[in-house]
Amino acid sequence: xxxxxxxxxxxxxxxxxxxxxxxxxxxxxxxxxxxxxxxxxxxxxxxxxxxxxxxxxxxxxxxxxxxxxxxxxxxxxxxxxxxxxxxxxxxxxxxxxxxxxxxxxxxxxxxxxxxxxxxxxxxxxxxxxxxxxxxxxxxxxxxxxxxxxxxxxxxxxxxxxxxxxxxxxxxxxxxxxxxxxxxxxxxxxxxxxxxxxxxxxxxxxxxxxxxxxxxxxxxxxxxxxxxxxxxxxxxxxxxxxxxxxxxxxxxxxxxxxxxxxxxxxxxxxxxxxxxxxxxxx
Numbered sequence: 001x002x003x004x005x006x007x008x009x010x011x012x013x014x015x016x017x018x019x020x021x022x023x024x025x026x027x028x029x030x031x032x033x034x035x036x037x038x039x040x041x042x043x044x045x046x047x048x049x050x051x052x053x054x055x056x057x058x059x060x061x062x063x064x065x066x067x068x069x070x071x072x073x074x075x076x077x078x079x080x081x082x083x084x085x086x087x088x089x090x091x092x093x094x095x096x097x098x099x100x101x102x103x104x105x106x107x108x109x110x111x112x113x114x115x116x117x118x119x120x121x122x123x124x125x126x127x128x129x130x131x132x133x134x135x136x137x138x139x140x141x142x143x144x145x146x147x148x149x150x151x152x153x154x155x156x157x158x159x160x161x162x163x164x165x166x167x168x169x170x171x172x173x174x175x176x177x178x179x180x181x182x183x184x185x186x187x188x189x190x191x192x193x194x195x196x197x198x199x200x201x202x203x204x205x206x207x208x209x210x211x212x213x214x215x216x217x218x219x220x221x222x223x224x225x226x227x228x229x230x231x232x233x234x235x236x237x238x239x240x241x242x243x244x245x246x247x248x249x250x251x252x253x254x255x256x257x258x259x260x261x262x263x264x265x266x267x268x269x270x271x272x273x274x275x276x277x278x279x280x281x
Contacts, residue, residue, distance in 0.1 A: 002030040005271065021271070034112075035272030038063065038244065061105075062215065062242035064230070073252065074226050076210050076234040091120040092155040092257045097146055097175050099126045103162030104134035105243040106192050110158050113250035116266045117258055119156075124149050126172040135162040146174045157182055158253065159200075161193020161214060161242065170199045179205060182236070188256060190238040192249050197221055200237070211239040247272060 001017040002025065003009070009018040017023045021036040022043045029047065031040035042063070046054035094114055098107050107123075114121050125132055125142035132140050157178060159169055169175055182189040183205060191200050196213040197220035200206045210226040211234065212218070218227040226232045230245045231252045238256065240249035251272070255263035 001025045002028065003032055004030065005033045005269075007269075021273075033269070033271035035247065035267070035270040038247075058244070060214075060216070060242070061244040062230075063244035071229040072248065073231040073233065074210070074229045076226075076232075091118055093153070094119045094121045094156045094158060094257075095124060095149060095152075095154045095178065096121055096158050096160065097124050097126055097169055097172065098132050098134075098140055098142055098160065099165040099168035099172075100132050100134075101162055101168060102132060102134050102140075102160045102165030103193055103243060104136055104138040104140065106160040106162065106246045107134065107140060109243075109246040110160060110192075110250045110253070113247065113266060113270075114158075114253060114257075116270075117254035117262055119254075119257060122149065122152075122154075126168055126175060135165060146172055149178065150174050152178075153185075154178065154182070154187065156188040156190065156253065156257065158189075159191040159195035161191070161195045161198075163194055163198075166194040166198035169195065170202065176203060179203065186236055188236050188238070188253075190240075190249070190253060192240040192246060193217075193242045196239040200239075206237065209234040209237050211237065212241055213239065214242045 001014050001023055002012055003018050003020050003023045004012055009015055012018060022031045022039050024043060029043055042054050042058055045057055096107065096111050111121050111123055123142045124144050124146040126146045130142045134140055179189060193214045194217045196206065196211045197217035201220055201222065210223050210232055211221055212227045212229050212232045213221055218224055221227060231240045231248050238252060251263045251267055254266055
């Protein structure tokens with residue numbers, strides 16, 4: 001028995017388990033798509049090392065709890081109408097800065113989902129070279145160095161977490177200036193995992209805003225009233241908790257840029273369970 005992406009299940013000889021998100025049959029483990037990849041990878045860890053190890057891996061990633069009791073999303077403040085910086089018909093321009101030690105799952109999921117949604121995503125390295133070594137050793141090659149973005153205007157800036165990546169983002173003068181410009185021009189900015197606490201909070205970019213962050217960093221937030229929420233939107237800033245919330249976070253960003261219908265269109269072929277998504281429509 002096996003499963004596959006919905007577009008390909010008709011090619012399976014036995015389709016009795018095709019609707020399952022992860023299927024383990026003997027030595028073969030199969031899954032459905034990007035939206036099931038986290039469950040799939042943890043199932044493989046469990047098969048290799050046992051359930052205790054899989055649970056130990058899942059916990060700091062802030063994987064959604066099986067009982068589904070967590071708050072998915074909270075929204076505060078006045079909804080800011082989105083206007084594309086460069087005019088109608090131009091895709092929203094999004095900056096995703098990365099550094100040595102950035103959380104690779106968060107960075108890649110954010111970049112991928114926003115591009116699927118139709119955004120023009122610029123990946124910029126705050127290091128002296130384009131290639132960075134992420135928190136688990138994955139190599140990511142940026143589109144450009146952050147210095148190339150100094151005079152650009154972005155509709156959204158999204159910070160991945162990871163350590164020491166978040167600290168390296170915090171210490172980038174160019175990125176700091178770009179973030180200040182986002183606030184001054186009332187344009188969107190967002191951060192996940194360690195980044196809300198390590199980058200946004202000390203720079204005063206969460207003043208008067210509710211936010212969340214990775215459980216290991218929430219004690220650094222001034223306002224902790226929403227820290228147990230997986231995705232928090234307060235005016236022009238969106239925050240989230242960790243790798244296990246990155247898909248919800250990225251789709252919430254797509255929703256803010258393009259609307260809930262586009263977010264749902266992006267989510268569907270990725271085989272994401274709609275019941276756990278922060279999509280309002």
